[in-house]
Amino acid sequence: MGSKKYTRREAIKLGAGAAFGLSAGILTPRKTLAREAKLVFWLQPNFNKTADDLLTAQTMDFAKAAGLKDSDVQILKVPGGEISKKMAAALEVGAPPDVTRVNEPNMARWVKGGHLVDMSAIVDKMRKQKGGINESIMTLATSGGKAYGAPMGLNPQAGHARMDKFEEAGYSSFPETWEAFIEAARTITKPPFYAYGMALGLTPSDSLTETMSVVWAHGGALVDEQGRPAFESDGAVAAFKLIDAMYNQHRIIPRGCVSWNNSGNNKAYQSGQIAYCVNPTSIYSSLIKDNSKYLPVTALTTPPGGPAGRHRSLYTDYYGVFKASPNPELAKGLVEHFLAPENYSQFVVEAGGRYFPVYPEMVNDPFWTSKPAFAGLKETVNTGHTLYWPGTLTPALGEVVTQTMVQKELQNVLVEGKDAARAVADVQKAMVATYKRLGEPV
Secondary structure (H helix, E strand, O other): OOOOOOOHHHHHHHHHHHHOOOOOOOOOHHHHOOOOOOEEEEEOOOOOHHHHHHHHHHHHHHHHHOOOOHHHEEEEEOOHHHHHHHHHHHHHOOOOOOEEEEOHHHHHHHHHOOOEOOOHHHHHHHHOOOOOOOHHHHHHHEEOOEEOOEEEEEEEEEEEEEHHHHHHOOOOOOOOEHHHHHHHHHHHOEOOEEEEOOOOOOOOOHHHHHHHHHHHHOOOOOEOOOOOEOOOOHHHHHHHHHHHHHHHHOOOOOHHHHHOOOOHHHHHHHOOOEEEEEEOOHHHHHHHHOOOOOOOOEEEEOOOEEOOEOOOEEEEEEEEEEOOOOOHHHHHHHHHHHHOHHHHHHHHHHOOOOOEOOOHHHHHOHHHHOOHHHHHHHHHHHHOEOOOOOOOOOHHHHHHHHOOHHHHHHHHHHHHOOOHHHHHHHHHHHHHHHHHHOOOOO
16 A cells, blocks of 8 residues: 655544544454454554554555545554453454554464464565564564564663652662662652652563563573573562562552553653653653653663663564454555555654664664664664563463463562562462463473
């Protein structure tokens, strides 16, 4: 399909006009079972209104070019934290959407379950663009030589730090160790303002990333190099104890963090309630788009380190098309439209860098080169590792992540006072049981 350059006004108008033939709010999967729409897109909010409006505008532009009426299209907003449960119900009754964003754990599960169609033709077309694509991100979406997901965005995990607050605490640069961070955080925290907006809710991937930044720093990991469960370790126990101390002893983390969904730290940082959190660049991009007063004092940093050093991490989101789609070619056409270089470039730039581009050539755009804060993101893309390091993602590990096994036991430590070593051991037991059930080595 062709490309169209949208003005901000046009994108917002289309986004706000989602009611004309587009479903408002969130529909349950069962309501889409007997559907009239020819194209159903589950739009997972990006914590960035411009990004959401652009996707809506591009969807309707594609639909018009494909000869669809407004009533033929449904755009359903489904929060990313709810996608696994809602999709499980939708797949059970054979009524998934045609297209949605797919995170890494769900990619592994849905490919193994045979739910996604072959997207190799789209990916091959992306590879033929100038500079190609970042090939390292295709491993997780490839099975049997076929690509079941088209990469839509890299998410370097960055520590967002209010350096004005750290400078007030006597630090000219962001603390390099967790001990130094806690020392500074105790000075910075003056309720209702807190130093650390740590995501501790039961949201897959997002909150686990923050927990693992502490676990890695102390030498722990989810799995070993062979991909076997390896969470039970001195490093994981030390990390649980440190997080417990930050939450219950030093009280530098808001109490409500244990109930945050994957938008919690975004909202807290953007509204000036916290001085630090780990997040994809959805926060930084929103600061750019909103011309926030916090943008000039925000640094993108590597999380503090420990005995095992400091660790950078990232993950990739993909677009997937479901086999149950009554119009799979139409659905794949929408994905190809989203990822056409002109449309895609506008999406990542106009959305203020919400995603790091999957086309390496696009990083040469002045938008990226003119902002020193983005330099660290490039390094993260090149040297960072995924949640599954030092192993690889498997369906069993994907289930461990989506079932929030680590976060549930960490909450038991923080809220119920459970012993950290026992909690870590129970995570290991739950992981082993899952691996055995799915026939993976332990």
